[in-house]
Amino acid sequence: MTMETTLLIVKPDGVQRGLVGRILQRFEDKGLQLAGLKMMHITEDLAHRHYAAHKEKPFFAGLVRFMTSSPVVVMAVRGVGAIEICRKMMGATFGSRAEPGTIRGDFGVSNSFNLIHGSDSPEAASQEIELFFAKGEVFDFPQGNLEWIYDAAEEL
Secondary structure: OOEEEEEEEEOHHHHHOOOHHHHHHHHHHHOOEEEEEEEEOOOHHHHHHHOHHHOOOOOHHHHHHHHOOOOEEEEEEEEEOHHHHHHHHHOOOOOOOOOOOOHHHHHOOOOOOOOEEEOOOHHHHHHHHHHHOOOOOOOOOOOOOHHHHOOHHHHO
16 A cells, blocks of 8 residues: 545534544544645535536535535545545445444434545545645645554555
8 A cells, every 4th residue: 555645524514513623533543644634615616626526416506505505624634545544434425324433423314414525536636635725735744653653664
């Protein structure tokens, strides 16, 4: 596996419910590095660009309305295999079906409001980070405790 940087978004429901700190803490507890973080209001234009793949789906208008309804918190998170790790930590898309121990399993029951978005591939992560972060807003710095997180001989 290689070091990856992925995008996570704590969606409006997670922000409104005061779960940002608890969600962020899970990724840091796992050993992933926070490389970028900001609170923002997603514009309609940004929502359309971010969810362009869903443009023709019946839920698209509602998704855009939801994502622009309230501030979100966007994060760039880095680690070995970060994309897969983050997606496992998030859990199944619908909170009612997500396993306990996952973010959606522990905090969600809705099939509409699912608390968090995470990139699903290295290509998507790169594109999404570019959409949500300006140049210089994602930092590349040594993680001081790296040797205690990974077996450097085998994982890096």
